[in-house]
Amino acid sequence: MATEAPRLVEIADPFANLDNLRLSQDFSETCGVKKLLTTVPVRKPHKQEFVRVHPDPGYRDNFPAIDLKDDRELYIVARTVQAELATECVPATLFTAINRQGVIFLWPVRLPGPDGKQNEWWRSAAEAAALAMTQWIRMQAKMELGAYEISTATGTLPEPPWPDLPFNELLKIAFRDRVISSLDHPVVARLRGL
Amino acid sequence: MAFKVPRSVVVIDFEFIATTGERPIPVCMVAHELRSGQHWRLWQGQFGPAPPYPTGPDVLVVAFYASAEFGCYRALGWPMPSCILDLYIEFRNLTNGRRPPCGVGLVGALAYYGLDTIGAAEKDAMRELVMGGGPWSEAERTAILDYCESDVCALERLLPVMLPQIDIPRALLRGRYMAAAAVMEFNGTPIDVPTLQMLREQWTGIQDVLIAAVDRDYGVFDGRTFKADRFERFLQHQNTPWARLESGRLDLGDGTFRQASKSYPIIAPLRELRSALSDLRLNDLAVGQDGRNRTILSAFRSKTGRNQPSNSKYIFGPAVWLRSLIKPPQDHGIAYVDWSQQEFGIAAALSGDINMQSAYQSGDPYLTFAKQAHAVPADATKATHGPQRELFKQCVLGVQYGMTAGALALRIGQPAIVARNLLQAYGETYRKFRVWSDAAVDTAMLTGSLNTVFGWRVHVGESANPRSLRNFPMQANGAEMLRLACCLGIERGIEICAPVHDAVLICAPLDRLEADIGGMRAAMTKAAGIVLNGFELHTDATVIRYPDRYSDPRGRMMWNQVMSLISRHREAQKPAA
Numbered sequence: 001m002a003t004e005a006p007r008l009v010e011i012a013d014p015f016a017n018l019d020n021l022r023l024s025q026d027f028s029e030t031c032g033v034k035k036l037l038t039t040v041p042v043r044k045p046h047k048q049e050f051v052r053v054h055p056d057p058g059y060r061d062n063f064p065a066i067d068l069k070d071d072r073e074l075y076i077v078a079r080t081v082q083a084e085l086a087t088e089c090v091p092a093t094l095f096t097a098i099n100r101q102g103v104i105f106l107w108p109v110r111l112p113g114p115d116g117k118q119n120e121w122w123r124s125a126a127e128a129a130a131l132a133m134t135q136w137i138r139m140q141a142k143m144e145l146g147a148y149e150i151s152t153a154t155g156t157l158p159e160p161p162w163p164d165l166p167f168n169e170l171l172k173i174a175f176r177d178r179v180i181s182s183l184d185h186p187v188v189a190r191l192r193g194l
Numbered sequence: 195m196a197f198k199v200p201r202s203v204v205v206i207d208f209e210f211i212a213t214t215g216e217r218p219i220p221v222c223m224v225a226h227e228l229r230s231g232q233h234w235r236l237w238q239g240q241f242g243p244a245p246p247y248p249t250g251p252d253v254l255v256v257a258f259y260a261s262a263e264f265g266c267y268r269a270l271g272w273p274m275p276s277c278i279l280d281l282y283i284e285f286r287n288l289t290n291g292r293r294p295p296c297g298v299g300l301v302g303a304l305a306y307y308g309l310d311t312i313g314a315a316e317k318d319a320m321r322e323l324v325m326g327g328g329p330w331s332e333a334e335r336t337a338i339l340d341y342c343e344s345d346v347c348a349l350e351r352l353l354p355v356m357l358p359q360i361d362i363p364r365a366l367l368r369g370r371y372m373a374a375a376a377v378m379e380f381n382g383t384p385i386d387v388p389t390l391q392m393l394r395e396q397w398t399g400i401q402d403v404l405i406a407a408v409d410r411d412y413g414v415f416d417g418r419t420f421k422a423d424r425f426e427r428f429l430q431h432q433n434t435p436w437a438r439l440e441s442g443r444l445d446l447g448d449g450t451f452r453q454a455s456k457s458y459p460i461i462a463p464l465r466e467l468r469s470a471l472s473d474l475r476l477n478d479l480a481v482g483q484d485g486r487n488r489t490i491l492s493a494f495r496s497k498t499g500r501n502q503p504s505n506s507k508y509i510f511g512p513a514v515w516l517r518s519l520i521k522p523p524q525d526h527g528i529a530y531v532d533w534s535q536q537e538f539g540i541a542a543a544l545s546g547d548i549n550m551q552s553a554y555q556s557g558d559p560y561l562t563f564a565k566q567a568h569a570v571p572a573d574a575t576k577a578t579h580g581p582q583r584e585l586f587k588q589c590v591l592g593v594q595y596g597m598t599a600g601a602l603a604l605r606i607g608q609p610a611i612v613a614r615n616l617l618q619a620y621g622e623t624y625r626k627f628r629v630w631s632d633a634a635v636d637t638a639m640l641t642g643s644l645n646t647v648f649g650w651r652v653h654v655g656e657s658a659n660p661r662s663l664r665n666f667p668m669q670a671n672g673a674e675m676l677r678l679a680c681c682l683g684i685e686r687g688i689e690i691c692a693p694v695h696d697a698v699l700i701c702a703p704l705d706r707l708e709a710d711i712g713g714m715r716a717a718m719t720k721a722a723g724i725v726l727n728g729f730e731l732h733t734d735a736t737v738i739r740y741p742d743r744y745s746d747p748r749g750r751m752m753w754n755q756v757m758s759l760i761s762r763h764r765e766a767q768k769p770a771a
Contacts, residue, residue, distance in 0.1 A: 015370065018678075018724045021363055022647045025544040025667060027633035033640070100618070156568035158622045 037163055040174035041105040042074050044125070045097065047140045050153055052160045053107065053132035054096040059167045062111060064089040066180065066187060074108055076171075078181040085180070088191050095129045096170060098160045100136070106174050120147035200254035200277060203228040204247045205353065207257065207345040208266040209324045209338055214507075215482035215489070217380055220266040221324055222335075224343040226350060235339050241270050251276045258282045258300050258349055260369060261493060264376030274377075278369030281352055283494050284360050287368070290497055291643070291653035304348055307355045311348070317341075364649035368494070371677040374684040375493045375501075382486025383509050383691040383699060384528065385479075386521035386743060392760060393519075394476045400759045401471065407755055408467045411460075420468060422446060434458050435604050455748070457588065457605045466515050466752040474513060478506035485523070491693065493677075497662070498669035499650040500676075501693055510694045515749025515756070520699070520738075527707040527739040531714050532697030533722065534732045535559055536675070537594050537668040543729035544667055545630035549623055551729070560587035567619040589616040594668060596661030631664055638663040646670045647725055672696060675718075675725045682717035690714075704739060711735050 015021075045051045054060070064077040066088050077089050091111040098104050109129050110122040124147035128139045136153040163170070180187055188194075205226045211219040225234045225247050234246050245267075247253075253275060257263045260280040267274060285294075285303040296302040296311075304311040320341040323334060330338065401418070409415040414424040422444055429436050429444075436454065437445040451465040480489040487509040495502035505511035509520060522528045533539065538559050542550035553562040561579070564570045564586040570579045585606055592602045602613035621628045638644045638654050644666050645651040650673070652666055676693055683690050683698065688710045692699045698718075702710040715733045722731035738744050745753065 015367060018367070018648075019727075021367065021649075022724075022727060023645060023649055025647060025671070026546075027630060027637040033633060033636035158625075161625070 037104060037165055037170070037173060040170050041103070042094075042108060042174050042178075043105055044107055044109075045099070045128075045139050048138070049099045049101075050136040050138050050157075051097045051099050051107075051132055052136055053129050054098075054162060055133040059096040059170075060093055061167065062091055062093050065092045065108065066090070066191070067108075068187065068190075073178065075178045075180050075187055076175050078179060080181060081183055084183055085188065088188075093126070093129075094171070095132075096162075096167060097129075097132065098162065100157075102161060104163055104170065106170065120145075124148040124150065201250075201252040202230075202248040203254045203256060204245075205256045205346050205349045206247075206263055207342050207349070208263050209320075209342045210262070210266050210269075211325060211327050212262075213482075215382075215480035215487065217482065217488070218262070218265040218269055220269055221328075222339050222342055223266070224339060224346045226346050228350070228353075233343075235343065237335060237339065241272075244272055249273065249275060253277060254279055256281065256349060256353060257372075258303075258345070258352075260372040261375040261379060261491065264373045265380055267373075268376055268380045274373040276370070277366055278372055279360075279362075279365055280369045280372050281349060281356060283368045283372065284356060284365050286494050287365075287649070287651055288356070288359055289653070290499075290651055291655045293655070300345060300348055300352075303352055303356075307352065309348075309351045309355065361649050367648055368650070368677075370681050372493060374677070374680045374690075375491050377684045378680065378690050378693060379488060379491055381689050381691050381701070382482065382484075382488035383520055384523050384526070384701060385481050385485050385487050385509065385519050387481060387485045389521075390476070390479070390481060390519050393756070396760045396763055397474070397476055400756065400763050403759050403763070404756060405467065405471070407759060408463050408752075412464055414464070418471065420446075432458075432460065434461070435607050437601070437604050453605060456591075457607065462748055463751050463755075466513070466749055469513055470515070470752070473506070474516075475506045478504075479509065479516070479519075480504075480507040486691075487520075494650075496673075497652050498666060499646070499673040500669065500695070508692075510692055510699075513749070514746040515752035517746045517749060518743055518753040520744035521742075522701060522738060522740045524740050525704055526701055527704050527737060528691070528699060528701045528744060529707065529711045529714070529738070530694075530697055530699050530736045530744065531711065531718060532694075532734055533675070533718060534734050536672050536696040536731060538590060539722070539729070539731045540668045540671050540675075540726065541594070541627055541631075543726035544671065545624075545627040547624050547626040547630070550627050554731075557732070558583075560584075560590055563590060563620070563623060566623045569619065585612070585616060589613075589620055593617065593620050594665065596664050634667055635660050635663050638666075644670075646674050647727075648674050650674065671725055675721050675731075678724060679714075679718040679721035682721055683714050686713050686717060688714050688717070699744075707737070707739070711737065 064082050066075045066077060066085070067090060068075065077085055082089060090113065092108040093111060095107040095109060096104065097107040107129060109125045112118045112122070125139065128137055128148055128150045131137050131150060131152065136157050138151045139148045142149045205228065206223065208223045209221045211221060220241065221238055223234070223236045223241070225245070227247050232247070236246065254277045255275040256279045258280065259282040260278055264274060281303065282298070285306070286298055289298065289306070294302050294306045296305040301311045320338065323330070324338055405415050405418060412428055414421055414428055426444055437450050439445050448465070448469060451461060451468065455462040455465045479487065481487050489503050489507040492502040509517060520528065535554060538550070539554045542554045549566055553559040553566060556562040558576065561570070561574060561576060561583045564579065564582050565572055565574060567586070569586065570582050576583055585608070588606045589602065592605060597605070599610050599613040599617055602617065603610040606613060634644060639658065643651050643653045644663060646667070650670055652670070654663070676696065680690055680693055680698060683700070689701045690698050691701050698714065700710055700714050715735060718733050719730060723729065
């Protein structure tokens, strides 16, 4: 029986160029999967969550809206029926926002009405949205203050991962069945006691 | 690699005697050369200094579980072939993650492809005849040779059916490892046999005192019985969190004890004791007459392609305190050489996450992760921010195993929100890794399989486990790296005794030890660079010179306790003067 280990080093190496054998481990390249955004809530930030607002002006716009407070639902009013629903409509800016968990939502902030009057809740919410374009903020209602109290995160937090979808696509998803484009709409019927 | 059509294709099979812990003793060999149709049937005494069939880099040697054949090569002093096609490994690769109806043995592979099989009962009977060790009558010799040849014929039938499905260049790389595995199995790990013998003799006698000695710090045993209610009181007293079953009772599984031991070192001796009392079968530890622990490595047996040797037969089984039985022979030293943070490094390199790569390259990925997540100041050190570093370390280790926030919270002994924040910090700091890791699972679920850089593949079976799939690239490419390092080390003439997950144990005469450690580290660095496309992994080496023994820090206390008790027990057994 032999005791000396045979040295394989003397044998010509058929594996001299292993780099040629490497298979790609870039799974996203070989088999791409894209997460679909199918739900975009329309709401203000919860009192405990930190949020950011998309700083691109293309990701916000002003709309006439009807706020069904009992159902906690916001409807967009098409321009074609806006005049007929002027008394029920309120103007609002819809900001594209995201929380720390990566949930994208549209944040409605009231604008002054035709009389130009502003209240502290709307003003402080708009201020919070503006601040959230550059830093993570939290907004909590303070009854004694009559406005939202705004906190900013002091730690260094990463920039949010914004979606690739354009604003109009986000709107489509958020308001897919909540656009009032005719006076036959059930919301109009309810508001008029019909 | 341009693969040339081989000049010669030789299908081989050996029959050999494999006694527990011993090197194989070849009994006979049959080889068929497929181009010329030439056959060889050799019996003991006819083997000669080299194979009788063509050899050389342009000869393809085909076998089924080739490390057995090449163990015989090594025993005979035959030079190893450089082109090896192992149909067992390739059948494993083609079916990995699935359950072939008749298993993954030769019969299973033949049945899988609808080919003739030889009866399993007949195989057992013939194996027993071989293992009986002889002497064999002329008729028995003929029967054994015929049986050996029947396996060669079976391989001949299998080869053309499997060939279209085999990725030959990468299959040869796997075959190359089987030659290295054979050499490592042949080498074995040096064991302190007198101490093992003493341990075997005294183990039963010291169990009660051992329990009493360990239990002094816990008070959880009643005789030899572990009492869950007492353990619960101990945990409450220590303020140590513990996983529970759905029923609400404590989870007393070994996996839970193992995890807890990492986070709470006070649990480690208790875990070692419980494991020793329930699982320790000292007589199963396979040690040969030459004092080497030696057992089949079961290469490619796990889904990730890692070796899966028997826990009870292999010295690197789970009872870490027993590893203190490893001791270099006189005038020799051993070294345990491992990649530091191998899985984190692989994740960093393959995902291309720059933050992760710089954390790895910093030498302390845990602290760097904490800095990257802005949880500690940029000038923080292990000394100034030890507890924070520990939290981030546990997070890194947990993420590698797909740990949930709840499990991580238990591990770090913190509320779930702390664990959630850590996991969120991980995802945000290593965003590219997270995307890549998600894509790995998506790829597996969409295409039905995942593969390593060198083509080791796992198929998504009926019950896909996303956590395992997510971990597959790290584990399976880690296995590729270890296999390649073992090939390079063995081919450099280094005596590798054992591959161990992300490490190897080597042995060398003292005057060559440092050089061989350097050679092994170079081989491991090279292997890492090849698998990771140039990304370099660091290595560490723990060196033990005769007469010192190997010692795993996790089992040191248990080992010392056992040795001390044996010493006292022996003293007590001595007759009074």
